[in-house]
Amino acid sequence: MDNLVSIIIPAYNRADLIVSTLESIRHQTHKEFECLIIDDDSNDNTAEVVQLFIESDNRFQFYKRPISKIKGPNSCRNYGFEKAKGNFIYFFDSDDFLKPHALETYIKAFKSDTDGVLAQVERVDRQTGILQDTNTIESNNLIEDYFTYKICYFVCGILWKKSFLDAQNQLFDELIGNHDEWDFNLRMIYVQPKIEKIKQPLVVYYQYEESFKNEILKGNDLELKSAFRARFKHLAILEKMDSKNKIKYTKHIADYYKKTVRNKLYAKQRKWIPYYRKAIGLYLKLKDYSAITKFTIGIIVFKITGKGYSFFE
Numbered sequence: 001m002d003n004l005v006s007i008i009i010p011a012y013n014r015a016d017l018i019v020s021t022l023e024s025i026r027h028q029t030h031k032e033f034e035c036l037i038i039d040d041d042s043n044d045n046t047a048e049v050v051q052l053f054i055e056s057d058n059r060f061q062f063y064k065r066p067i068s069k070i071k072g073p074n075s076c077r078n079y080g081f082e083k084a085k086g087n088f089i090y091f092f093d094s095d096d097f098l099k100p101h102a103l104e105t106y107i108k109a110f111k112s113d114t115d116g117v118l119a120q121v122e123r124v125d126r127q128t129g130i131l132q133d134t135n136t137i138e139s140n141n142l143i144e145d146y147f148t149y150k151i152c153y154f155v156c157g158i159l160w161k162k163s164f165l166d167a168q169n170q171l172f173d174e175l176i177g178n179h180d181e182w183d184f185n186l187r188m189i190y191v192q193p194k195i196e197k198i199k200q201p202l203v204v205y206y207q208y209e210e211s212f213k214n215e216i217l218k219g220n221d222l223e224l225k226s227a228f229r230a231r232f233k234h235l236a237i238l239e240k241m242d243s244k245n246k247i248k249y250t251k252h253i254a255d256y257y258k259k260t261v262r263n264k265l266y267a268k269q270r271k272w273i274p275y276y277r278k279a280i281g282l283y284l285k286l287k288d289y290s291a292i293t294k295f296t297i298g299i300i301v302f303k304i305t306g307k308g309y310s311f312f313e
Contacts, residue, residue: 002087003030003032003087003088003107004032004033004034004085004086004087004088005030005032005033005034005086005088005089005090005103005106005107005159006033006034006036006080006081006084006085006086006088006089006090006162007025007033007034007035007036007090007092008036008038008076008077008080008081008084008089008090008091008092009021009035009036009037009038009080009092009093009094010038010040010073010074010076010077010080010093010094011037011038011039011040011042011046011050011076011094012039012040012041012042012046012073012094013042013043013044013046014042014044014046014094014095015042015044015045015046015048015049016044017094017095018037018046018049018050018094018095019049020097021092021093021094021095021096021097021098022035022037022050022053022060024097024098024099024100025092025098026053026057026060027100028098028100028101028102028103028104029100029101029103029104030103030104030106030107033059033086033103034059034060034061034084034085034086035059035060035061036061036063036080036083036084037050037060037061037062037063037094038063038064038065038076038077038079038080039062039063039064039065039076040065040071040072040073040075040076041064041065041071047062050062061083063079063080063083065079066079069174070174070175072174072177073172073180074172074173074174074176074180075172075174077091077171077172078171078172078174081165081171084162086162087161087162087163088106088107088110088159088160088161088162089159089160089161089162089165090103090106090156090158090159090160091155091156091158092156093155093156093205095126095206096156096203096204096205096206097203097204097206098202098203098204099201099202099203099204101202102119102202102203103159105119105198105200105202106119106159106198106202107159109196109198110161110196111196113194114161114194114195114196115160115161115164115193115194115195116158116159116160116161116164116188116193116194116195116196117158117159117195117196117197117198118137118153118157118158118195118196118197118198119137119157119158119197119198119200119201119202119203120134120135120137120157120198120199120200120201120202121134121135121154121156121157121201121202121203121204121205122134122201122203122204122205123135123205123206123207124204124205124206124207125206125207126206126207132207134201135151135152135153135154135157136150136151136152137151137152137153137157137197137199138151138197138199139151142189143186143189143190143238144248146182146185146186146189147186147234147238147249147252148252153181153185154181154203154205155181155184155185156203156205157202157203158185158195164193168187168188168191170187171184172184173230173233175229176226176229176230176233177222177223177226178223178224178226178227178230179226179227179230179231180226180230182230183230183233183234186234187237190237190241221271224260224275227256228253228256228257231249231252231253231256232253234249235249235250235253247286250282250285250286251282251286251288253282254279254282254283254286254288254291255279257275257276257278257279257282258279258291258295258312259312260272260275261275261276261279261295261299261312262298262312265299265302265303276295276299279295280292280295283295295312298310298312
């Protein structure tokens with residue numbers, strides 16, 4: 001039982017997708033695991049599908065998110081962590097795929113002082129099956145590179161030692177929707193865990209049209225609100241760590257507002273002006289007048305010609 005892995009999966013209306021995910025877990029070469037599926041009040045037959053796995057394999061367990069907890073995957077993950085019995089914790093999604101040797105490879109990489117093991121993740125288009133990319137995990141400037149998306153950690157890319165997570169004040173922020181994984185991983189990075197890295201993909205992360213990331217690209221205001229909330233939350237944290245961080249990370253947030261305007265213009269959405277104003281306000285605080293000029297010219301050019309992508313870079 002020393003190598004028991006608790007796999008925690010939030011699920012909402014995943015009856016049509018979760019079977020392949022659970023099969024990928026069932027067929028792991030590392031057999032010491034428990035899989036906790038936390039249902040987020042699904043209104044399809046997710047519960048019935050999962051029950052079939054429970055009947056044939058008692059390593060699978062099904063729980064309902066308590067009504068006292070906020071709806072969302074973060075509440076489900078935190079609740080699953082409360083239920084977990086393993087010495088290792090693995091947060092997984094209900095539509096992803098774990099390669100057969102994944103857990104075994106993770107466990108073998110642990111050393112006596114390791115807090116977590118990080119592996120690469122393949123991002124695949126679910127509809128076409130085409131590999132889009134494999135994430136970059138190497139960095140010499142970890143916090144900045146992670147904040148600015150030069151590198152990417154997926155929550156499903158890391159197997160954690162439970163004792164490390166037990167020592168944290170907060171796991172998943174239940175008030176954040178979009179960028180919840182970004183927020184969680186960044187807060188873990190701040191405390192400088194001892195991480196072993198596996199330079200090979202062990203997980204397939206499926207990208208699809210309705211994913212949170214695509215909602216950002218499509219200019220979904222609710223998801224954007226969450227994304228900016230996460231950024232400003234970390235701007236405050238980083239400023240406390242070092243006052244010099246304020247300028248550097250404020251610039252990134254301003255640029256993110258600019259990219260949001262670009263996405264909304266290309267999607268022919270009307271509600272881009274508030275994001276333009278936010279960007280201008282931050283650029284003014286930074287006294288970056290050239291950015292304001294280029295940004296504004298870019299909008300004018302786009303409105304006239306329908307082109308001007310380079311102005312938003």
